[in-house]
Amino acid sequence: MIGKIKNFFSRNDNPLVSKNIRFSYADEDVLKDINLVTKKNKIYSIIGKSGSGKSTFLKLIAGVISKKHRGKIRIFGKHRFLNKNSFGFVSQEPGFIPDLSIENNIKISGLNYGISEKKALERAKDLMGQLKLNIDIDRKPMDLSGGQKTRLGIILSILHDPRMIILDEPFVGLDFKNRWLLWRFLENKRKEGKSILLTSHLLTEIQEHADKIIILKDGKVFFKGQLEKLKNKLNMNYIYEVRFSWLAQSKWEKLKNYCNKKNGVDIIEKYEKHCVFSLKSEEVKKKLDKKFKTIGLKDNIINFREPNLDEIFLKT
Ligand SMILES: Nc1ncnc2c1ncn2[C@@H]1O[C@H](COP(=O)(O)OP(=O)(O)OP(=O)(O)O)[C@@H](O)[C@H]1O
Numbered sequence: 001m002i003g004k005i006k007n008f009f010s011r012n013d014n015p016l017v018s019k020n021i022r023f024s025y026a027d028e029d030v031l032k033d034i035n036l037v038t039k040k041n042k043i044y045s046i047i048g049k050s051g052s053g054k055s056t057f058l059k060l061i062a063g064v065i066s067k068k069h070r071g072k073i074r075i076f077g078k079h080r081f082l083n084k085n086s087f088g089f090v091s092q093e094p095g096f097i098p099d100l101s102i103e104n105n106i107k108i109s110g111l112n113y114g115i116s117e118k119k120a121l122e123r124a125k126d127l128m129g130q131l132k133l134n135i136d137i138d139r140k141p142m143d144l145s146g147g148q149k150t151r152l153g154i155i156l157s158i159l160h161d162p163r164m165i166i167l168d169e170p171f172v173g174l175d176f177k178n179r180w181l182l183w184r185f186l187e188n189k190r191k192e193g194k195s196i197l198l199t200s201h202l203l204t205e206i207q208e209h210a211d212k213i214i215i216l217k218d219g220k221v222f223f224k225g226q227l228e229k230l231k232n233k234l235n236m237n238y239i240y241e242v243r244f245s246w247l248a249q250s251k252w253e254k255l256k257n258y259c260n261k262k263n264g265v266d267i268i269e270k271y272e273k274h275c276v277f278s279l280k281s282e283e284v285k286k287k288l289d290k291k292f293k294t295i296g297l298k299d300n301i302i303n304f305r306e307p308n309l310d311e312i313f314l315k316t
């Protein structure tokens, strides 16, 4: 019993609990049933094809969309309106007040979070140092470059030092150096005990830096976890690229019949005599090589390696 009560409270303190979230725009069901719980001190990255509802989901969590949704959203165990200062939302389009200086934008953002002007300026200066944003705060935000605006948008959204940082495509417009810097910044925040939830299309970088991947598909969470688990789920632990010296239609049909879930082989691509397979294990490769021989196919191995997240994503 005590264990159960403890469990309830620890679950209750999760950065995000979203249960059966459904949301539609006028004529389109965007989120059909999203169930997602995130744990503290981790970087979660939501991926999904363009239009899969990533931004819509983040905006719902942050309370930016006023249109009604179904289901329950809790942030650190509370309704988001009762826990507004526990998270910061960095939207894809930073909401500066264009006619005001950067300094005044900082002061106003601070006031929105109930922070004094002095404190807001101190926090902004510190964050600008961490994100290597060397700008004159007397200027207007619209005078900044794209990458500078992105970093300023992040700073304005986390002046109140929230426990969870939610970012919608924060790497857009940043060059490699600044993307690296932002990943380091987010990793440092994780070390400080913050929870991060972000969206991005930069799959290679996500593979390197995120603790957990969430895939949105058809309005639902298709997958949540680490890359190894995703590879297993999709039977895609290896990529095997082969060029046959000749591939008659009858032999191709036999090979196609062999490539199925039971045998742990899938055909990802075929172009003339060039085939790319995904394999469940090394053992499966040995069996497939034997199959090539039985069918009478002569092969020329081009590649046998682990897949990257881009290739895995193509298969989802
Ligand atoms: N304000 C809106 N009114 C009507 N439909 C919208 C609105 N905003 C988004 N949509 C639609 O909802 C769907 C999901 O959009 P959303 O912006 O959440 O996708 P996304 O996964 O963030 O895409 P991307 O990777 O391109 O940013 C899309 O089909 C989009 O056209």
Ligand SMILES: [Mg+2]
Residues within 6 Å of the ligand: 054, 055, 056, 092, 168
């Ligand atoms: Mg989006």
